Amino acid sequence: MWISLALLVPALTAALIPLAGLAPRPMQGRIRRAVSVAAPIATLPAVAMTLWGSGSQVTLDWVLTGVTLAVDDVARSLVLIGALLYGAALMAVSWRKIRDSESVSGALTAFLLASYIGNIGVYLAADSVSFYLFFAIMSFSAAGLVVHYRTGAAYRATRIYLVMTVISETALLAGLIFTVQAGGKLLTDAPDAVLDSPRTGLILTLLLIGFGIKAGTVPLHVWLPLAHPAAPPAASAVLSGAMVKAGMVGFLRFFPLQEAGAELDPTIELFGTVLMVLSLLGAFAVVAIGVLQRDAKTILAYSTISQMGFIGALIAAGLLDGDLAQDTIVAAVLYAVHHGLAKGALFLGVPVIKHYGRGAAGVVVTIGMVGAGLAVAGAPITSGGIGKYVSKEAVEGLTLAGVDLYYLLPFVATGSTLLLLRFLWVVLGDEREQHSRIDGELLAWLVVCLTGIVVPWLIAAFWSPLHLPEWTDLTTVWDSTWPILLGLVVGAGCWLAYRAGWIPASTRQYPLIPAGDLVVVEEVAVRRIASDGGHALDRIHHGTTRFGQGTARAGTVLAERLRNGTDRVETSQRPWPRFGTVAVVVLTVVVVVSLMVAGGTR
Structure with missing residues (x-):
């Protein structure tokens, strides 16, 4: 029961914020404001779960390929800290005097709740499918925290964060597919499955990239120094205090730590x-x-x-x-x-x-x-x-x-x-x-x-x-x-x-060294590639166009000569009735190829 309440209560609370748009316009702001003020209460079921629900487990066979959530020793401590941090962050953004229109919209509250669901879901996940699902929810919801102020720095930080997140999610998805294929659907089986897999090195590389980005492992850390100053302080608190720990949990859940x-x-x-x-x-x-x-x-x-x-x-x-x-x-x-x-x-x-x-x-x-x-x-x-x-x-x-x-x-x-x-x-x-x-x-x-x-x-x-x-x-x-x-x-x-x-x-x-350190060098390299690469692509395109035109002309001449040659051969080889058909097929292939090359140069 506690696990279900810990996830359902914040999910329903977050859903009320956009659903307030269905109410009459004068009521929308008041509803969202009321939901935002009450939002910190949504973290209390998770606190209760850590105190009285230790060792509990929920299995939902009807969700996807089956979802299992459990409160083990790792999850218990981290869920408690996550609930306290997110609860405080929600207090900081909603229990204050309204200073701007964004306070009334409840957008920051909604993104905090969505990130919270994904964050504690990662801690509670006991199978690879639900782990990836919650990891993705947490990661992409956090983009709303980073971009909240809509400043130039916030947009830049969000772009870099999303690029790193997509890389992380892609590597993680591939690594988990291999893990599940090797028999590691349940997280209790995952470390042994990784160790026994013929692709152990590949799986560990993918997981190191996927979890290393979230955990801020050098040199995959570049999003952190940009996202934290761009985000509101309350969002920075959960990004640093709770969300980066999801990468640590990934290492603990999937890496084959040695047995004594x-x-x-x-x-x-x-x-x-x-x-x-x-x-x-x-x-x-x-x-x-x-x-x-x-x-x-x-x-x-x-x-x-x-x-x-x-x-x-x-x-x-x-x-x-x-x-x-x-x-x-x-x-x-x-x-x-x-x-x-x-x-x-x-x-x-x-x-x-x-x-x-x-x-x-x-x-x-x-x-x-x-x-x-x-x-x-x-x-x-x-x-x-x-x-x-x-x-x-x-x-x-x-x-x-x-x-x-x-x-x-x-x-x-x-x-x-x-x-x-x-x-x-x-x-x-x-x-x-x-x-x-x-x-x-x-x-x-x-x-x-x-x-x-x-x-x-x-x-x-x-x-x-x-x-x-x-x-x-x-x-x-x-x-x-x-x-x-x-x-x-x-x-x-x-x-x-x-x-x-x-x-x-x-x-x-x-x-002397700007925030983001390595990403600044990478941005300069990308801009240079984009600039120099554009000229290079123009030259390549011009060269391929000339090559295509020459190939088309050569193909046309070749086709004409083949047609004349086959006419003479058919005239002299009347006893072979099928030869003409074969020649027509060959000629058709040549003509089609020539037309395709010529068409590509237009």
């Missing part, structure tokens, strides 16, 4: 190494690009790429070492829980700082944003401290190029600290418009901040089998502290270099 004691398959070892390298590249390299950005949400987008790289490294560790697989799965989910709420609080906090960053409210806002930032960095006692601790413990003993991941992963916190310092610098320097009344923006942000403090701790304590850190142990505290201190030292050095004039002041307005 199993012999490592060479293909799996190769793809585990590839995923590990790409994930660590994303975790560290994008920090240098992110700290050069000027927009606060762009900086947070690069932080998300870095954090997803951290999670990708955990999944890769499970591919490379079966003894670590179960712990890395739990650690990845727990880290995703922490990151979803902490990053959601930061994105929702961007307009909150602008509107409530002064006076008594400013003190509360500052404390909340600093707390969320410390959580993302992994400070002791915070949810991030728990996530990073269990993650390090889960990968201990696995080496890459002779370096134990246990000692390498803490430096991700150093990069996070640098990005958050840059984020603070930019946010504090922006202009502010003080609001006197409390509205949905502030309430939604407070909800996410409070749940970000409490919920990850409760999930870690009651739903996770991993050993939690003992913060009374000074060694544990120091292990979580030194990477942040290192980031503060490096950040202070950068600030002193800026003050000394070693870093050009122009970088505050014009970043």
Whole structure:
């Protein structure tokens, strides 16, 4: 029952917004406004499902080829976080004073609800068909979130997002077709089906592309730094906090993570190494690009790429070492829980700082944003401290190029600290418009901040089998502290270099590397190909036209000579009555070919 309600209630709520167009015109705006205000309630059945519906399953044989949805350990935690984030996002966009006509239309609310259905559907899907269906719903509905403001930046970000989404969906569909063909219709059978398939390498490549785009895996991450600043803050919160986790879930559901004691398959070892390298590249390299950005949400987008790289490294560790697989799965989910709420609080906090960053409210806002930032960095006692601790413990003993991941992963916190310092610098320097009344923006942000403090701790304590850190142990505290201190030292050095004039002041307005990084190079290449390629195509067309005309003339001459020759042969070969018929057929073929070539040149 809970699974059905978790999907049906938001679906019916979303449907009411366009159906309001059937009402008399004076009533349409009021109906949509009322539905939008009530929309956050549509996420409550999913919250109830995670609390009281654990282990439940629904099978609908009459839908498509059969649909199965289940609340397992992975889905339970992620659905709860998704429901909290989407509920807060819906509050932020609807529980506020109407400032423009778009607020009345309910379009943003409808797209949020559609994305929410697809998002939690991906978590709940227990078969390949429903997984792909919900993944597609989520992905294409999110385009409405990115394009919402209808600015030039929003249209550009949406075009790039849709291109990457189509690539993702195409690769994913092909990979899932092969998976199902190999016997992996149910997700419980999918990893073994991928491993036993004669096309294991091809399937893993397709799935890596399909899920890697959604998860922001380098170099498939280019849509993220463009979509986040273009979208409303509430939409950015769910894009970064919940939607990118769908890519992580895809890796967990379909990649053949090794069983304890199993012999490592060479293909799996190769793809585990590839995923590990790409994930660590994303975790560290994008920090240098992110700290050069000027927009606060762009900086947070690069932080998300870095954090997803951290999670990708955990999944890769499970591919490379079966003894670590179960712990890395739990650690990845727990880290995703922490990151979803902490990053959601930061994105929702961007307009909150602008509107409530002064006076008594400013003190509360500052404390909340600093707390969320410390959580993302992994400070002791915070949810991030728990996530990073269990993650390090889960990968201990696995080496890459002779370096134990246990000692390498803490430096991700150093990069996070640098990005958050840059984020603070930019946010504090922006202009502010003080609001006197409390509205949905502030309430939604407070909800996410409070749940970000409490919920990850409760999930870690009651739903996770991993050993939690003992913060009374000074060694544990120091292990979580030194990477942040290192980031503060490096950040202070950068600030002193800026003050000394070693870093050009122009970088505050014009970043050395624009948002989207690789996509900018790709756009230049496409434009150059389009320009140079147009001239080349003209030359090719001119050449093929001349060739076609010459071929047509040669064919005509050849046909005439063949006709004259066959006349003479038939005259001299009267005893062969069928020869003329054969010759006519040959001649007809030649003439038809000649006409086709000649017609193509007109």
